[in-house]
Amino acid sequence: MYTLITAPRTRGTRVTWILEELGVEYAVKIRSPRDPEVKAVNPLRKLPVLVADDLVLTESAAICTYLADRHDTPSLSPAPGTTERARFDEWNYYVLTDLEAPLWYFSKNAFLYPEKVRVPEILPACRREFARSVEALARRLGDNEFLVGEAFSVSDILCGHTLAWARAVQFELSSENVRDYADRVLARPALERARSRELGASAKTQDSV
Template identity: 45%
Template sequence: MIQVYGHARTRSLRVCWALEEIGAEYRFIDVDLPSGAARREPFISLNPGGKVPVLLDGDLVLTESPAIVTYLGDQYAPGKLVPAVGTLLRARYEQWSYFAVTELEQPLWTMAKHRFALPEARRVPAMIDCAVWEFGRTLKTLEKGLQGPYILGDAFSAADILLGHTLLWAQAFKLEMSSPTLLDYLQRLSLRPALARAMAREAAA
Protein backbone atom coordinates (compact mmCIF):
# COMPACT_ATOMS: atom_id res chain seq x y z
CA MET A 1 0.00 0.00 0.00
CA ILE A 2 1.13 3.55 -0.71
CA GLN A 3 2.43 5.35 2.37
CA VAL A 4 2.50 9.11 2.80
CA TYR A 5 4.64 10.69 5.49
CA GLY A 6 3.39 14.16 6.31
CA HIS A 7 1.83 16.52 8.80
CA ALA A 8 -1.43 18.46 8.82
CA ARG A 9 -1.39 21.92 7.21
CA THR A 10 1.79 21.26 5.25
CA ARG A 11 2.59 20.39 1.64
CA SER A 12 1.66 16.77 2.34
CA LEU A 13 -1.95 17.87 1.85
CA ARG A 14 -1.16 18.12 -1.87
CA VAL A 15 -0.27 14.44 -1.96
CA CYS A 16 -3.31 13.31 0.04
CA TRP A 17 -5.55 15.47 -2.15
CA ALA A 18 -4.16 13.85 -5.30
CA LEU A 19 -4.62 10.37 -3.84
CA GLU A 20 -8.21 11.16 -2.89
CA GLU A 21 -8.92 12.48 -6.39
CA ILE A 22 -7.53 9.25 -7.85
CA GLY A 23 -9.32 7.06 -5.33
CA ALA A 24 -6.17 5.15 -4.39
CA GLU A 25 -5.73 3.42 -1.05
CA TYR A 26 -2.97 4.82 1.11
CA ARG A 27 -1.73 5.06 4.66
CA PHE A 28 -1.01 8.49 6.13
CA ILE A 29 1.78 8.55 8.70
CA ASP A 30 2.06 11.70 10.78
CA VAL A 31 5.54 13.14 11.28
CA ASP A 32 5.53 15.24 14.45
CA LEU A 33 7.23 18.32 13.04
CA PRO A 34 6.96 20.48 16.20
CA SER A 35 8.95 17.89 18.15
CA GLY A 36 11.67 17.74 15.50
CA ALA A 37 10.79 14.21 14.35
CA ALA A 38 11.60 15.08 10.74
CA ARG A 39 15.23 15.69 11.71
CA ARG A 40 15.67 12.36 13.49
CA GLU A 41 15.63 8.69 12.65
CA PRO A 42 13.76 6.93 11.24
CA PHE A 43 12.39 9.76 9.08
CA ILE A 44 15.72 11.38 8.25
CA SER A 45 16.76 8.21 6.43
CA LEU A 46 13.78 8.63 4.11
CA ASN A 47 14.47 12.28 3.38
CA PRO A 48 17.84 13.67 4.47
CA GLY A 49 16.38 17.13 3.91
CA GLY A 50 14.12 16.57 6.91
CA LYS A 51 10.95 17.75 5.17
CA VAL A 52 7.54 16.35 4.34
CA PRO A 53 5.95 14.97 2.26
CA VAL A 54 7.59 11.66 1.45
CA LEU A 55 5.85 8.99 -0.62
CA LEU A 56 6.65 5.29 -0.35
CA ASP A 57 5.32 3.09 -3.13
CA GLY A 58 6.95 -0.32 -3.18
CA ASP A 59 10.68 0.29 -3.52
CA LEU A 60 10.17 3.90 -4.55
CA VAL A 61 10.92 6.68 -2.06
CA LEU A 62 9.90 10.02 -3.52
CA THR A 63 10.10 13.54 -2.14
CA GLU A 64 8.95 16.96 -3.42
CA SER A 65 5.20 17.39 -3.74
CA PRO A 66 5.14 18.35 -7.46
CA ALA A 67 7.12 15.23 -8.35
CA ILE A 68 4.87 13.09 -6.17
CA VAL A 69 1.53 14.29 -7.54
CA THR A 70 2.83 13.99 -11.11
CA TYR A 71 4.05 10.45 -10.45
CA LEU A 72 0.69 9.50 -8.93
CA GLY A 73 -1.19 10.87 -11.91
CA ASP A 74 1.02 9.10 -14.44
CA GLN A 75 1.12 5.83 -12.53
CA TYR A 76 -2.41 5.44 -11.20
CA ALA A 77 -4.73 7.65 -13.25
CA PRO A 78 -3.27 8.26 -16.73
CA GLY A 79 -4.97 11.22 -18.34
CA LYS A 80 -7.05 12.07 -15.28
CA LEU A 81 -4.85 14.29 -13.11
CA VAL A 82 -1.86 14.68 -15.40
CA PRO A 83 -1.91 15.08 -19.20
CA ALA A 84 -0.08 12.52 -21.31
CA VAL A 85 3.66 12.93 -21.77
CA GLY A 86 4.64 14.61 -25.04
CA THR A 87 1.42 16.58 -25.49
CA LEU A 88 1.01 20.34 -25.57
CA LEU A 89 -1.31 20.08 -22.58
CA ARG A 90 1.44 18.30 -20.65
CA ALA A 91 3.79 21.19 -21.40
CA ARG A 92 1.23 23.64 -20.00
CA TYR A 93 0.71 21.38 -16.99
CA GLU A 94 4.42 21.45 -16.25
CA GLN A 95 4.58 25.21 -16.78
CA TRP A 96 1.93 25.89 -14.14
CA SER A 97 3.20 23.22 -11.77
CA TYR A 98 6.65 24.79 -11.80
CA PHE A 99 5.09 28.25 -11.47
CA ALA A 100 3.20 27.10 -8.37
CA VAL A 101 6.33 26.07 -6.50
CA THR A 102 8.94 28.50 -7.85
CA GLU A 103 6.90 31.70 -8.12
CA LEU A 104 3.61 31.52 -6.20
CA GLU A 105 4.83 29.52 -3.21
CA GLN A 106 8.26 31.08 -2.84
CA PRO A 107 7.11 34.34 -1.16
CA LEU A 108 4.93 32.36 1.26
CA TRP A 109 7.82 30.15 2.27
CA THR A 110 9.95 33.26 2.74
CA MET A 111 7.29 34.65 5.08
CA ALA A 112 7.09 31.39 6.99
CA LYS A 113 10.84 31.17 7.41
CA HIS A 114 11.16 34.70 8.74
CA ARG A 115 8.09 34.41 10.99
CA PHE A 116 8.73 31.08 12.68
CA ALA A 117 10.64 28.42 10.72
CA LEU A 118 14.16 29.81 10.97
CA PRO A 119 16.06 30.12 14.26
CA GLU A 120 15.12 33.49 15.73
CA ALA A 121 18.61 34.91 15.23
CA ARG A 122 18.34 34.19 11.49
CA ARG A 123 14.99 35.91 10.92
CA VAL A 124 14.91 39.20 9.01
CA PRO A 125 11.54 40.94 9.52
CA ALA A 126 12.07 43.18 6.48
CA MET A 127 11.95 40.09 4.27
CA ILE A 128 8.28 39.62 5.16
CA ASP A 129 7.19 42.95 3.67
CA CYS A 130 9.14 42.22 0.52
CA ALA A 131 7.56 38.77 0.23
CA VAL A 132 4.03 40.17 0.65
CA TRP A 133 4.68 42.57 -2.23
CA GLU A 134 6.17 39.81 -4.37
CA PHE A 135 3.20 37.52 -3.73
CA GLY A 136 0.75 40.21 -4.82
CA ARG A 137 2.63 40.66 -8.08
CA THR A 138 2.68 36.91 -8.71
CA LEU A 139 -1.09 36.66 -8.17
CA LYS A 140 -1.56 38.91 -11.20
CA THR A 141 0.32 36.41 -13.36
CA LEU A 142 -1.90 33.59 -12.15
CA GLU A 143 -5.04 35.62 -12.77
CA LYS A 144 -4.02 36.26 -16.37
CA GLY A 145 -3.29 32.57 -16.85
CA LEU A 146 -6.74 31.42 -15.78
CA GLN A 147 -8.66 31.04 -19.02
CA GLY A 148 -11.33 28.67 -17.72
CA PRO A 149 -12.60 27.07 -14.54
CA TYR A 150 -9.19 25.42 -14.05
CA ILE A 151 -5.64 26.34 -14.97
CA LEU A 152 -5.63 24.03 -18.02
CA GLY A 153 -9.11 25.10 -19.08
CA ASP A 154 -12.11 22.86 -18.48
CA ALA A 155 -10.20 19.93 -16.96
CA PHE A 156 -9.06 19.77 -13.33
CA SER A 157 -5.45 18.62 -12.95
CA ALA A 158 -2.74 18.14 -10.36
CA ALA A 159 -1.50 21.62 -11.27
CA ASP A 160 -4.72 22.92 -9.69
CA ILE A 161 -3.86 20.95 -6.56
CA LEU A 162 -0.49 22.68 -6.33
CA LEU A 163 -1.95 26.12 -7.05
CA GLY A 164 -5.01 25.62 -4.86
CA HIS A 165 -3.01 24.46 -1.87
CA THR A 166 -0.71 27.46 -2.23
CA LEU A 167 -3.67 29.84 -2.34
CA LEU A 168 -5.10 28.19 0.78
CA TRP A 169 -1.72 28.76 2.42
CA ALA A 170 -1.92 32.45 1.49
CA GLN A 171 -5.44 32.61 2.87
CA ALA A 172 -4.22 31.14 6.16
CA PHE A 173 -1.58 33.89 6.23
CA LYS A 174 -4.43 36.41 5.74
CA LEU A 175 -2.91 37.85 2.58
CA GLU A 176 -5.10 40.03 0.40
CA MET A 177 -6.71 38.31 -2.57
CA SER A 178 -9.29 40.68 -4.03
CA SER A 179 -9.49 39.37 -7.59
CA PRO A 180 -12.96 37.90 -8.28
CA THR A 181 -11.35 35.52 -10.76
CA LEU A 182 -8.94 34.11 -8.18
CA LEU A 183 -11.54 34.03 -5.41
CA ASP A 184 -13.92 32.08 -7.65
CA TYR A 185 -11.10 29.71 -8.59
CA LEU A 186 -10.17 29.11 -4.96
CA GLN A 187 -13.80 28.59 -4.00
CA ARG A 188 -14.22 26.06 -6.81
CA LEU A 189 -11.18 24.11 -5.63
CA SER A 190 -12.14 24.35 -1.96
CA LEU A 191 -15.47 22.66 -2.66
CA ARG A 192 -13.94 19.53 -4.14
CA PRO A 193 -14.89 16.52 -1.99
CA ALA A 194 -11.41 15.01 -2.39
CA LEU A 195 -9.88 18.02 -0.65
CA ALA A 196 -12.26 17.67 2.29
CA ARG A 197 -11.42 13.97 2.58
CA ALA A 198 -7.68 14.70 2.45
CA MET A 199 -7.94 17.32 5.18
CA ALA A 200 -9.94 14.94 7.36
CA ARG A 201 -7.43 12.16 6.78
CA GLU A 202 -4.53 14.31 7.93
CA ALA A 203 -6.43 15.72 10.90
CA ALA A 204 -7.30 12.24 12.13
CA ALA A 205 -3.69 11.01 12.13
Protein backbone atom coordinates in the same frame (compact mmCIF):
# COMPACT_ATOMS: atom_id res chain seq x y z
CA MET B 1 -0.38 0.20 -1.13
CA TYR B 2 1.27 3.56 -0.63
CA THR B 3 2.61 4.88 2.64
CA LEU B 4 2.67 8.64 3.09
CA ILE B 5 4.86 10.12 5.81
CA THR B 6 3.63 13.62 6.47
CA ALA B 7 2.25 16.12 8.96
CA PRO B 8 -1.00 18.10 8.93
CA ARG B 9 -1.03 21.61 7.45
CA THR B 10 2.04 21.01 5.31
CA ARG B 11 2.64 20.42 1.61
CA GLY B 12 1.82 16.80 2.38
CA THR B 13 -1.84 17.75 2.08
CA ARG B 14 -1.25 18.01 -1.66
CA VAL B 15 -0.41 14.31 -1.67
CA THR B 16 -3.30 13.16 0.51
CA TRP B 17 -5.53 15.27 -1.75
CA ILE B 18 -4.46 13.52 -4.95
CA LEU B 19 -4.59 10.11 -3.27
CA GLU B 20 -8.21 10.85 -2.39
CA GLU B 21 -8.92 12.10 -5.92
CA LEU B 22 -7.53 8.81 -7.25
CA GLY B 23 -9.43 6.70 -4.73
CA VAL B 24 -6.48 4.39 -4.06
CA GLU B 25 -5.49 2.71 -0.81
CA TYR B 26 -2.81 4.35 1.29
CA ALA B 27 -1.54 4.57 4.84
CA VAL B 28 -0.66 7.81 6.59
CA LYS B 29 2.12 8.14 9.14
CA ILE B 30 2.24 11.43 11.01
CA ARG B 31 5.81 12.27 11.87
CA SER B 32 7.96 15.26 12.77
CA PRO B 33 10.77 16.12 10.34
CA ARG B 34 13.12 15.41 13.25
CA ASP B 35 11.84 11.85 13.62
CA PRO B 36 14.53 9.19 12.95
CA GLU B 37 12.12 7.43 10.59
CA VAL B 38 12.03 10.53 8.38
CA LYS B 39 15.82 10.87 8.35
CA ALA B 40 16.12 7.21 7.38
CA VAL B 41 14.15 7.73 4.17
CA ASN B 42 14.99 11.38 3.48
CA PRO B 43 18.35 12.71 4.73
CA LEU B 44 17.08 16.26 4.16
CA ARG B 45 14.47 15.60 6.89
CA LYS B 46 11.68 17.13 4.83
CA LEU B 47 8.06 16.10 4.47
CA PRO B 48 6.15 14.68 2.70
CA VAL B 49 7.71 11.36 1.77
CA LEU B 50 5.90 8.74 -0.31
CA VAL B 51 6.94 5.10 -0.06
CA ALA B 52 5.71 2.96 -2.95
CA ASP B 53 7.21 -0.52 -2.91
CA ASP B 54 10.95 0.08 -3.47
CA LEU B 55 10.48 3.72 -4.45
CA VAL B 56 10.97 6.50 -1.92
CA LEU B 57 9.90 9.84 -3.36
CA THR B 58 10.06 13.35 -1.93
CA GLU B 59 8.86 16.78 -3.13
CA SER B 60 5.09 17.17 -3.18
CA ALA B 61 4.80 18.22 -6.83
CA ALA B 62 6.92 15.29 -8.00
CA ILE B 63 4.86 12.89 -5.88
CA CYS B 64 1.55 14.21 -7.19
CA THR B 65 2.68 14.01 -10.81
CA TYR B 66 4.07 10.50 -10.32
CA LEU B 67 0.80 9.28 -8.82
CA ALA B 68 -1.34 10.80 -11.56
CA ASP B 69 0.92 9.36 -14.26
CA ARG B 70 1.13 5.95 -12.63
CA HIS B 71 -2.64 5.62 -12.43
CA ASP B 72 -3.07 6.81 -16.03
CA THR B 73 -5.44 9.69 -15.35
CA PRO B 74 -5.10 12.09 -18.31
CA SER B 75 -7.32 14.67 -16.64
CA LEU B 76 -5.03 14.89 -13.61
CA SER B 77 -1.80 14.74 -15.65
CA PRO B 78 -1.95 15.04 -19.45
CA ALA B 79 0.12 12.65 -21.55
CA PRO B 80 3.80 13.56 -22.02
CA GLY B 81 4.62 15.22 -25.32
CA THR B 82 1.21 16.86 -25.73
CA THR B 83 0.40 20.55 -25.74
CA GLU B 84 -1.68 20.00 -22.63
CA ARG B 85 1.31 18.46 -20.84
CA ALA B 86 3.46 21.43 -21.78
CA ARG B 87 0.88 23.79 -20.27
CA PHE B 88 0.59 21.50 -17.25
CA ASP B 89 4.35 21.64 -16.63
CA GLU B 90 4.37 25.39 -17.22
CA TRP B 91 1.68 25.96 -14.58
CA ASN B 92 3.36 23.65 -12.08
CA TYR B 93 6.70 25.41 -12.36
CA TYR B 94 4.96 28.79 -12.11
CA VAL B 95 3.18 27.82 -8.90
CA LEU B 96 6.35 26.51 -7.28
CA THR B 97 8.72 29.28 -8.35
CA ASP B 98 6.53 32.40 -8.55
CA LEU B 99 3.44 31.88 -6.42
CA GLU B 100 4.73 29.70 -3.58
CA ALA B 101 8.25 31.09 -3.16
CA PRO B 102 7.22 34.45 -1.62
CA LEU B 103 4.96 32.60 0.83
CA TRP B 104 7.74 30.24 1.82
CA TYR B 105 10.27 33.01 2.44
CA PHE B 106 7.63 34.99 4.34
CA SER B 107 6.68 32.03 6.52
CA LYS B 108 10.28 31.17 7.34
CA ASN B 109 11.14 34.72 8.35
CA ALA B 110 7.84 35.51 10.08
CA PHE B 111 7.46 32.45 12.32
CA LEU B 112 9.26 29.26 11.25
CA TYR B 113 12.89 30.23 11.75
CA PRO B 114 14.28 30.84 15.24
CA GLU B 115 13.82 34.53 15.94
CA LYS B 116 17.54 35.25 16.01
CA VAL B 117 18.00 34.23 12.35
CA ARG B 118 14.86 35.81 10.89
CA VAL B 119 15.17 38.68 8.43
CA PRO B 120 11.97 40.70 8.97
CA GLU B 121 13.08 43.34 6.46
CA ILE B 122 12.16 41.03 3.57
CA LEU B 123 8.53 40.51 4.64
CA PRO B 124 7.09 43.50 2.71
CA ALA B 125 8.96 42.38 -0.40
CA CYS B 126 7.43 38.92 -0.07
CA ARG B 127 3.96 40.45 -0.05
CA ARG B 128 4.75 42.55 -3.12
CA GLU B 129 6.13 39.58 -5.06
CA PHE B 130 3.13 37.47 -4.17
CA ALA B 131 0.74 40.23 -5.26
CA ARG B 132 2.51 40.43 -8.64
CA SER B 133 2.20 36.67 -9.05
CA VAL B 134 -1.52 36.77 -8.24
CA GLU B 135 -2.01 39.48 -10.87
CA ALA B 136 -0.29 37.27 -13.45
CA LEU B 137 -2.41 34.30 -12.37
CA ALA B 138 -5.57 36.37 -12.74
CA ARG B 139 -4.69 37.42 -16.28
CA ARG B 140 -3.83 33.91 -17.43
CA LEU B 141 -6.72 32.24 -15.64
CA GLY B 142 -9.35 34.57 -17.08
CA ASP B 143 -12.78 32.94 -17.03
CA ASN B 144 -11.43 29.39 -17.07
CA GLU B 145 -12.66 26.98 -14.44
CA PHE B 146 -9.31 25.20 -14.12
CA LEU B 147 -5.71 25.88 -15.10
CA VAL B 148 -5.16 23.22 -17.78
CA GLY B 149 -7.97 22.81 -20.28
CA GLU B 150 -11.40 22.02 -18.91
CA ALA B 151 -10.41 19.38 -16.34
CA PHE B 152 -9.16 19.53 -12.77
CA SER B 153 -5.48 18.51 -12.65
CA VAL B 154 -2.42 18.29 -10.43
CA SER B 155 -1.78 21.92 -11.37
CA ASP B 156 -4.99 22.86 -9.55
CA ILE B 157 -3.96 20.85 -6.50
CA LEU B 158 -0.65 22.70 -6.32
CA CYS B 159 -2.19 26.09 -6.99
CA GLY B 160 -5.23 25.58 -4.77
CA HIS B 161 -3.11 24.45 -1.84
CA THR B 162 -0.80 27.44 -2.30
CA LEU B 163 -3.73 29.86 -2.31
CA ALA B 164 -5.06 28.24 0.87
CA TRP B 165 -1.63 28.78 2.41
CA ALA B 166 -1.78 32.43 1.35
CA ARG B 167 -5.12 32.87 3.08
CA ALA B 168 -3.77 31.20 6.21
CA VAL B 169 -0.99 33.79 6.52
CA GLN B 170 -3.35 36.62 5.52
CA PHE B 171 -1.97 37.37 2.08
CA GLU B 172 -4.55 39.12 -0.06
CA LEU B 173 -5.98 37.51 -3.18
CA SER B 174 -6.66 40.78 -4.94
CA SER B 175 -8.42 39.45 -8.05
CA GLU B 176 -12.01 38.26 -7.96
CA ASN B 177 -11.47 35.46 -10.46
CA VAL B 178 -8.57 34.12 -8.38
CA ARG B 179 -10.70 34.20 -5.23
CA ASP B 180 -13.50 32.38 -7.05
CA TYR B 181 -11.04 29.85 -8.43
CA ALA B 182 -9.61 29.22 -4.95
CA ASP B 183 -13.09 28.75 -3.49
CA ARG B 184 -13.96 26.32 -6.28
CA VAL B 185 -10.96 24.02 -6.06
CA LEU B 186 -10.73 24.13 -2.26
CA ALA B 187 -14.37 22.98 -2.01
CA ARG B 188 -13.62 19.62 -3.63
CA PRO B 189 -14.77 16.67 -1.50
CA ALA B 190 -11.43 14.90 -1.97
CA LEU B 191 -9.65 17.73 -0.17
CA GLU B 192 -12.07 17.53 2.73
CA ARG B 193 -11.46 13.78 2.96
CA ALA B 194 -7.70 14.35 2.78
CA ARG B 195 -7.75 16.80 5.67
CA SER B 196 -9.92 14.48 7.74
CA ARG B 197 -7.58 11.59 7.03
CA GLU B 198 -4.58 13.60 8.20
CA LEU B 199 -6.31 14.78 11.36
CA GLY B 200 -7.44 11.25 12.16
CA ALA B 201 -3.92 9.90 11.71
CA SER B 202 -2.57 12.74 13.84
CA ALA B 203 -5.00 11.95 16.65
CA LYS B 204 -4.00 8.28 16.60
CA THR B 205 -0.33 9.25 16.75
CA GLN B 206 -0.92 11.48 19.77
CA ASP B 207 -2.92 8.77 21.52
CA SER B 208 -0.05 6.32 21.09
CA VAL B 209 2.56 8.66 22.58
